[in-house]
Amino acid sequence: MTNKAYNAFETAQAQFDKVAEFLNLDQSTSELLRNPLREYHFSIPVRMDDGSVNVFRGFRVQHNDARGPAKGGIRFHPQETINTVRALSMWMTWKCAVVDIPLGGGKGGVICDPHNLSPREQELLCRGWIRQIVKNVGPVSDVPAPDVMTNAQHMLWMLDEYEAITGGKYPGFITGKPVGMGGSLGRTEATGYGVIFTVREALKEMGIRPEDTTASVQGFGNVAQYAIQLYNQLGGKVVCVSCWDQNEKTAYSYKKLSGVNLQELQDITDKFGGIDKGKAIGLGYEVLPGEAWIEQDVDILIPAALENEINAESVTKIKERVKIVAEGANGPTTPEADEVLHKRNIFVIPDFLANAGGVTCSYFEQVQCNMNFYWEKDEVLGKLDTKMTSAFIAVSELARKKNLYMRDAAYVIAIDRVAKACRSRGWV
Ligand code: NAD
Numbered sequence: 001m002t003n004k005a006y007n008a009f010e011t012a013q014a015q016f017d018k019v020a021e022f023l024n025l026d027q028s029t030s031e032l033l034r035n036p037l038r039e040y041h042f043s044i045p046v047r048m049d050d051g052s053v054n055v056f057r058g059f060r061v062q063h064n065d066a067r068g069p070a071k072g073g074i075r076f077h078p079q080e081t082i083n084t085v086r087a088l089s090m091w092m093t094w095k096c097a098v099v100d101i102p103l104g105g106g107k108g109g110v111i112c113d114p115h116n117l118s119p120r121e122q123e124l125l126c127r128g129w130i131r132q133i134v135k136n137v138g139p140v141s142d143v144p145a146p147d148v149m150t151n152a153q154h155m156l157w158m159l160d161e162y163e164a165i166t167g168g169k170y171p172g173f174i175t176g177k178p179v180g181m182g183g184s185l186g187r188t189e190a191t192g193y194g195v196i197f198t199v200r201e202a203l204k205e206m207g208i209r210p211e212d213t214t215a216s217v218q219g220f221g222n223v224a225q226y227a228i229q230l231y232n233q234l235g236g237k238v239v240c241v242s243c244w245d246q247n248e249k250t251a252y253s254y255k256k257l258s259g260v261n262l263q264e265l266q267d268i269t270d271k272f273g274g275i276d277k278g279k280a281i282g283l284g285y286e287v288l289p290g291e292a293w294i295e296q297d298v299d300i301l302i303p304a305a306l307e308n309e310i311n312a313e314s315v316t317k318i319k320e321r322v323k324i325v326a327e328g329a330n331g332p333t334t335p336e337a338d339e340v341l342h343k344r345n346i347f348v349i350p351d352f353l354a355n356a357g358g359v360t361c362s363y364f365e366q367v368q369c370n371m372n373f374y375w376e377k378d379e380v381l382g383k384l385d386t387k388m389t390s391a392f393i394a395v396s397e398l399a400r401k402k403n404l405y406m407r408d409a410a411y412v413i414a415i416d417r418v419a420k421a422c423r424s425r426g427w428v
Pocket of ligand 1: 191218219220221222223224242243244245251252272273274290304305306307328329330355356358359
């Protein structure tokens with residue numbers, strides 16, 4: 001989103017075209033899947049606190065719903081574009097398909113900066129978003145969720161507006177709600193834990209014990225912290241984490257060869273995932289430039305911050321010893337860097353598989369809401385482990401059998417499942 005020339009949708013279509021060719025998809029199936037089924041563009045007038053009316057632009061894209069209701073977040077971002085929303089909705093289709101949950105792909109957005117909106121204005125924007133799209137979303141058609149700069153409160157306002165208009169209680173209409181208001185236990189841990197479930201399986205295949213490995217992590221937010229927690233529980237040691245320093249407007253890496261202490265770092269981290277540099281130095285951490293996380297002599301790299309961080313330049317810094325790159329973030333690897341990882345035979349667990357724990361748990365949230373019966377945390381995390389593990393095994397078995405790169409194998413499974421659903425419905 002920072003690079004205006006970068007068109008995420010073209011990238012998503014190029015990735016799709018490559019796999020469509022491999023799968024020998026017929027012309028009509030390809031045409032159907034390389035574009036969204038539906039997209040909605042709308043205006044949302046909001047009466048601002050000063051009495052004026054601002055008109056915001058909103059989007060919802062439903063890329064595909066052959067396997068179930070569309071599923072995907074709503075982003076609030078000043079540089080939101082329809083092409084980004086299209087790409088993300090397509091990636092959601094593949095993510096839901098690769099973990100085999102009965103959902104399709106969708107994504108929504110509003111061009112706005114919530115930092116400049118009062119809570120009242122944000123509430124009106126959320127309610128306005130629903131009013132414009134209410135006929136085209138719902139618990140059995142399209143289920144939104146929080147995403148960039150939207151949170152549980154935004155989801156509750158949206159749910160409330162939806163229920164006020166439709167006249168019923170439909171907690172399964174939206175996910176990412178707080179626990180006690182229809183949210184699922186385990187959602188906070190889900191994405192980070194999901195990353196490590198896949199890392200654990202990859203290590204098993206390689207015949208390596210987690211307790212004999214070390215890792216370096218980019219990011220110290222939701223995904224990174226829970227990934228580190230579970231990895232530590234398996235016996236692994238994280239020697240370096242990096243995060244953004246809001247005061248200095250730059251990133252730093254924090255290194256401790258004896259292993260970073262998750263709890264002590266969490267105690268000095270703000271709610272945006274920024275570590276207090278001064279306090280970290282006091283605790284004996286070596287402070288390095290932000291990019292240093294990638295050049296550590298470790299077995300596993302976990303990018304869990306931003307897109308495009310493993311690029312043509314940074315990829316050259318990856319040490320010989322690295323065996324696994326587990327993509328916690330969305331799109332952390334550029335296509336050029338991906339080729340290098342492939343050539344170097346590094347085992348890549350691609351983003352839409354590695355970080356699918358979040359949407360899988362959102363699916364569990366929806367299921368619990370629809371039943372109006374909520375599971376214990378252990379039950380949620382146990383079911384998550386089962387889903388992530390079987391998805392990982394299916395992808396890695398195909399990769400081995402057909403001699404495919406892991407990312408390509410994941411795409412092949414996902415696209416094939418969606419294409420089959422379209423065909424069996426008689427759409428193509
Ligand atoms: P978050 O906002 O909780 O944390 C982001 C972290 O990245 C913070 O620690 C921040 O300091 C760090 N960061 C920002 N810029 C950095 C830089 N230049 N160098 C190093 N660190 C930097 O976000 P999150 O929810 O943990 O999400 C992280 C990634 O995972 C994103 O790509 C997101 O799209 C993806 N993802 C998240 C979920 C989820 O459930 N949270 C699900 C799927 C994918």
